[in-house]
Amino acid sequence: MTNIELPASQEAIRRVREDPHRLGHRAHGADEPVEGAGHGATGPASKRILVGYGFWIFLLSDIVMFSCFFAAFAVQRDATAGGPTIGEIVDIPRVAFETAALLLSSYTCMLSFAAVNARNRLWTEIFLFITGLLGLVFVLLELQEFIELAMRGITPQRSGMLTSFFGLVGLHGLHVTLGGMWLATMMAQVLIKGFRREVVHRLICFNLFWHALDIVWIGIFTIVYLMGSGA
Amino acid sequence: MSNTDYDPRAHRGALNPTEDLNHRGDHAPGDEPAEDSGHWVRNANLGLGFSIILTVAAFYLAGSHLIYAPAIPVALIVLAIAQMGVHLVFFLHVTTGPDNTNNVLALAFGVLVVFLIVAGSIWIMDHLSHNMMPMDQMMQMQQ
Numbered sequence: 286m287t288n289i290e291l292p293a294s295q296e297a298i299r300r301v302r303e304d305p306h307r308l309g310h311r312a313h314g315a316d317e318p319v320e321g322a323g324h325g326a327t328g329p330a331s332k333r334i335l336v337g338y339g340f341w342i343f344l345l346s347d348i349v350m351f352s353c354f355f356a357a358f359a360v361q362r363d364a365t366a367g368g369p370t371i372g373e374i375v376d377i378p379r380v381a382f383e384t385a386a387l388l389l390s391s392y393t394c395m396l397s398f399a400a401v402n403a404r405n406r407l408w409t410e411i412f413l414f415i416t417g418l419l420g421l422v423f424v425l426l427e428l429q430e431f432i433e434l435a436m437r438g439i440t441p442q443r444s445g446m447l448t449s450f451f452g453l454v455g456l457h458g459l460h461v462t463l464g465g466m467w468l469a470t471m472m473a474q475v476l477i478k479g480f481r482r483e484v485v486h487r488l489i490c491f492n493l494f495w496h497a498l499d500i501v502w503i504g505i506f507t508i509v510y511l512m513g514s515g516a
Numbered sequence: 517m518s519n520t521d522y523d524p525r526a527h528r529g530a531l532n533p534t535e536d537l538n539h540r541g542d543h544a545p546g547d548e549p550a551e552d553s554g555h556w557v558r559n560a561n562l563g564l565g566f567s568i569i570l571t572v573a574a575f576y577l578a579g580s581h582l583i584y585a586p587a588i589p590v591a592l593i594v595l596a597i598a599q600m601g602v603h604l605v606f607f608l609h610v611t612t613g614p615d616n617t618n619n620v621l622a623l624a625f626g627v628l629v630v631f632l633i634v635a636g637s638i639w640i641m642d643h644l645s646h647n648m649m650p651m652d653q654m655m656q657m658q659q
Contacts, residue, residue, distance in 0.1 A: 337544020341619060345626035352630040356637035381575055388571065392564045395607055398546075399556035493546040496607040500600050507596035511578040512589050 333486060340490040344497045347460075351501050354453040358509060364445035371446060371513035374439055376430065380510045383426045384502065387461075390419035391499040398492050404480055410472055416495065417468045420461055427458045450509065457505055460498055467491055543615045545608045563606025570599040 329335070362371060397412030431451070434440075441451040471491050474484050574595045577588060604610045610619055 333547065334544045337547045338618060338622075341545045342622055345622055348626055349629050349633065352633045356634045359634065359638050360641040377575070377579065384571055384575075388564070388567055391567075391603070391607060392560055395556060395560040395563070399554075399560065402556060489544065489547050493608065496546065496603060499607075500603050503596050503599050503603070507574060507592050511574060511592050514578055515585075515588060 332482075333489070336486040337489050337493070340493055344493055348497065348501065351453075351456070351504070354449070354456055355504060355508065358446075358449040358453050361445040361449040362513075365447075366444040368444040368447065369439055371450065371509070372515070374434055374447075374450070375510050375514045377510065377514055379426055379430055380506055383423050384506050386419045386423040386426070387499050387502050390416045390423070391496055393419065394492055394495045398488065401480065401485060401488050406475060406479065409475055413468060413472050413475070417465055417472070420465045420468070420495075424458060424461055424465070427454065431455070453509065454505060457498070457501055460501070464491075464494055464498060467494070543609070543613075543619070545610050545616075545619045547609065559606045559609070563602055566602040566606070567599055570595050570602065574599075 330338075365371075393412045393415045397409050397416060400408035400412055439447060441448045468491065471484075471488060474487070478484050574592055577583065577591055577595070583591060604623075610616060610623060612620070
C-alpha cells in the first residue's frame with residue numbers, strides 16, 4: 286500500500302460515517318451488485334432472508350386475526366346481559382405478574398438469539414430454558430385466572446362480553462402454549478443437530494413469534510385489563 | 517457473495533468499510549447477520565429498560581388519580597403504542613434503513629388492516645346499537 290491511497294480511503298470512511306446506508310448512492314444494475322436485492326445478476330435474496338420475511342408476513346396475518354378478536358371485545362364490552370362487568374373480573378396484581386413474566390421471557394429469548402449468533406450452544410440452551418420457564422409461569426397464571434372465574438360461575442356462555450373476553454385472552458394463551466412446545470422442539474434440535482443452517486432459520490422464526498406474542502399481550506393488558514379495571 | 521446464506525461471523529473482519537456496505541443486502545426482521553452478539557445484548561437491555569418504564573407507568577396510571585380521569589384510557593393507549601414501538605425497534609430490529617424497506621412496508625399494510633378492522637367495527641356497531649330499539653321495548657313489541 287502506498288501513501289497516495291490513504292486520503293482516498295479516509296474519504297471513503299468519512300462518507301460511510303456520514304451516510305451509513307448510502308441513501309440514494311447505490312446504483313441499480315450490474316455496476317454495483319447488492320446481495321439479495323434482486324437486481325440483475327445477484328439473483329433472489331438468500332434463504333435466511335426469505336424465511337425471516339415469510340414468517341414476518343405470517344405474523345402480520347396472525348396480528349390481523351388478533352385484531353378481529355380485539356374488535357369483538359371492544360364492541361361487546363358493555364354487553365354484560367346483567368352478568369359481571371369487565372371491572373369486576375379483572376385482577377390487576379395477577380396481570381402485573383403475567384406481564385412481568387412475558388416481558389422477561391421476551392428478553393431472555395433475545396439473549397438466547399445473541400448466544401445463537403455467537404454459536405454458543407450452552408448459553409443458547411440456558412436462555413431458551415429460562416424463556417420456556419417464564420412462558421410456563423404465564424400460562425399457569427392465566428389458567429389459574431380462568432379456573433377462579435369459572436368457580437365463581439363466570440364462564441364464556443354467560444354474556445357477550447365474557448365470550449369475547451375468554452376468546453381474546455384464551456387465543457393469546459393458546460399461542461403462548463403452542464410457542465412453548467415449539468421452544469421445547471428447538472431446544473432438542475439445537476442439542477442434537479447443533480447450529481445447522483436450517484436450525485438457525487427456525488430459531489429466527491421462533492424469536493419473531495415470541496416477540497410478537499409479547500406485542501399482542503401489550504394490547505391485551507392495556508385494552509382489556511387496565512382500561513377494564515377503571516370501568 | 518452469491519446466492520448463498522452467509523455466516524454472521526463472515527462480515528466481522530471486513531477490511532474496508534465501504535466494501536462491506538456494498539455487500540449488504542436486505543434484512544429480515546429480527547435478524548441482523550452483520551452484527552456480533554454484543555450488539556444483540558445491548559439492544560435487549562435497552563428494550564427491556566424502556567419496556568419496564570412504559571409498563572410500570574401504565575399500571576401506575578391505571579390505578580391512580582394522577583391525571584384527569586377521562587384522559588386515562590387515552591394515556592394508556594399512547595403508552596401501549598409506545599411500548600409496541602420499543603418492541604419493534606429493539607426486539608424485532610425493524611429500522612428505517614433501506615435494507616428494511618420490505619419489512620416496513622409489510623408492517624404498514626398490517627397496521628392499516630388492523631386499524632380498518634378495529635376502528636371500522638367500533639364505528640359501525642356503535643351506530644347500529646344507537647339505531648336499535650331498547651331491549652325492554654322490543655320485548656313489549658313481541659307480546
